[in-house]
Amino acid sequence: MTAVSDLRLLARLRGLHRSLVESADTDIGYPNATDLDVFPLLRFWDTPLNNVGHPFAASRGFRGHTLQIERDVVSEVADLLRGPADDITGYVTNGGTEGVRYGLLQARERFGRVVLYASSAAHTCVAKLARELRIQLVVVPADARDELDYDALVAVAAGRPRRAAVAVVATIGTTMAEAIDDVRRVHAALDAAGVPAGRRYVHADAALTGLALAGLDPAARPGFDLGDGADSISVSGHKFLGVPTPCGVVVARASRGVPAEPTRTYTGAPDMTLTGSRSGHTPLMIWWALRTFGRDGLRRRAAASRHMAARAVDLLTQAEVPAWKHPLACTVVLPRPSDTFLNTWPIAVHGDWAHIICMPGKDEETVRRFIGAYLADVRPTSDRQLRATTPLAVAEESVLAC
DSSP, X not given: OOHHHHHHHHHHHHHHHHHHHHHGGGOOSSOXXXXXXXXXXXXXXXXXXXXXXXXXXXXXXXXXXXXXXXXXXXXXXXXXXTOOGGGEEEEEESSHHHHHHHHHHHHHHHHSSEEEEEETTSOHHHHHHHHHHXXXXXXXXXXXXXXXXXXXXXXXXXXXXXXXXXEEEEEBSOTTTOOBOOHHXXXXXXXXXXXXXXXXXXXXXXXXXXXXXXTSOGGGSOOOSGGGTOSEEEEESSSSSOOSSOOEEEEEEGGGSOOOOOEXXXXXXXXXXXXXXXXXXXXXXXXXXXXXXXXXXXXXXXXXXXXHHHHXXXXXXXXXXXXXXXXXXXXXXXXXXXXXXXXXXXXXXXXXXXXXXXXXXXXHHHHHHHHHHHHHHHTTSOHHHHHHXXXXXXXXXXXXXX
């Protein structure tokens, strides 16, 4: 490689980095926390780390891994999500979709024929995975605030094919509104539909919200975790924890699934994961986040994000914008701004709605700048037009909830 080409490569890297840093000034529409300091881990980036095989299985020979750290991560996440210590399995995934896939495969391997139920507000990966795994999917309506309609679940589950088992993906933090499907109410709906306890499997897709909810008193929040009846649960590492690369953790009750046939790897460990060779760096980063924040820190970060989101709702509603949020969410839902505005503030949109997400590490000044720019964009629209795009009950309820 010539010195000239070297300089061009470095210039391109500097330009890319500068662009990414500048874009962070308006990065408020997507759920990535930014307060995790990974500098102490940079020393590992010149070391290849390949986690081959199941983290809880014995391996031999190959040492370039962090399987011991991965075991710690799975055990700690399982404890945070109230899993029984003597009945837990799981591993660090490449992200939330892989975690959901793991749960669905457990249901299919256990029961054979399965009908899957998920709300219309579930993550798009659910429909994709159902097609890939050839599992029949029945979409259950969500209510006006994105939560699963439990009465509708009773009706559709009661009409399931006679010999089919039932799987449910409960969404713990929907994409647009961060609504929470209550796992306890899911089980109550399946009881009412006559689904036997031994013929059901519930996976909680808690990618964004699971670890943020984990510090709350279970009596004061919706049911969502293993202690509430989920058979498996998946969380992301790059969202609430702020790990700078996509990753996640899936934890399951070992007794409620049927592991895939354990294929022996060259390390001697059986491979019961979905991807075989996996990053040894991501368990290290998740472990670092859990250790540096600690449980009190996780609680404080979640509370600060909810407070910032509530303040944003207050400021918007004072300006007669019908913004709202769920009480335990850090996501603020508001009417969609103009396309011109979206070129400057690339927030997520869906139909007539958009949202911002007040994640840990996001600056409150950024939220205020966003609100100022947003109000300047929507003020030409009359209050009547704004409210015409908003279900009145939702607008009124959101004001009360704040």
